[in-house]
Amino acid sequence: MSVDLRRLAYFVAVVEHGSVSGAAAALHIAQPSLSQSIRALERELGVVLFDRRHRGLTLTTDGKALLEPARQVLDDVAAARAAVHDPDVPAVGVLNLAVHDMLAVELTEVLRDLRQARPDLSVRLFAARDEDDIVRLLVDGHCDVGLTYLPVRHTDLHGHVLGTRDVSLILPPAEGNLPDPLPLAALTGMALVDTLREFTAARATIRATLAAHQVVMRPAVRSAHREAIVPLVLAGAGAAFVSDRYARDAAACGAVVRRLDPPIDITYGLLFRKGALAPAARLLVDRMSAPA
Secondary structure, three states: OOOOHHHHHHHHHHHHHOOHHHHHHHHOOOHHHHHHHHHHHHHHHOOOOEEOOOOOOEEOHHHHHHHHHHHHHHHHHHHHHHHHHOOOOOOOOEEEEEEOHHHHHHHHHHHHHHHHHOOOOEEEEEEOOOHHHHHHHHHOOOOOEEEEEOOOOOOOEEEEEEEEEEEEEEEOHHHOOOOOOEEHHHHOOOEEEEEOOOOHHHHHHHHHHHHHOOOOOEEEEEEOOHHHHHHHHHOOOOEEEEEHHHHHHHHHOOOEEEOEEOOOEEEEEEEEEOOOOOHHHHHHHHHHHOOO
16 A cells, blocks of 8 residues: 555644644645545545544544654655765654653753754654653653653663752742742741642652651642643742742743752653664763763
8 A cells, every 4th residue: 555645744734733724824735735635645544534523623543543653654754865865974863752841941952953963853842741651652662762850760761860950949929038048947838839740750859858857838729731830829829849940931920939948959861761772862862961
């Protein structure tokens, strides 16, 4: 069975943009033409890829099964074209990277430098819901490397420590009179805004430090959406623990930021499958492990 690569690319674009109209606008093609191509792909494969019974498009079981292989085929074709274009430089292909959302800012300069050095490198970022999600993405082969807080223990995975990040406390604007750094003892009884997303390595370090200093905070709000944490703090719902980089962004929005005394440091690093790394993954690991 032969499959039209253009139709396969259209299918992936519709999924990634969430609608035919969004994909058509991004691809600069007419929406009816894109719809016809998707229908043609379904006839070509003999399956239905999208459930169209409700408002919007939802992938069917067959559509879900096709998505990752389709992406892989398109990535392999792109790598093959890059290799032919410059046969003296081995193609690095695609880097599939699972990222803890609080560490995503660590990648900004790294990915910029890698893309400047290797224009043939394609990067796909996966936002992990929790550490179990990162482990699943790596073990199942959907991702090559994970960037997360450590330790994460799994027999098939290797953790590579990159460093530590300070934990800061962000507070409502009315708390600007608190000292900096803020003694941990001052946190007792304070309302806490937290996330439902269970990244246990970071959470365990914070909890252990608070327990060691006999600090008990009062749970106020737990949100499933990380992006809601800063607005909740600004609205006076309570205080929240964030990484140092996120603390700077929160301060720019008007939140009060306080260092902690003694400080809480959380280890972070790369997680990947044991054995030989793919070329793109090796580039990332080497770049992030290089001395500053």
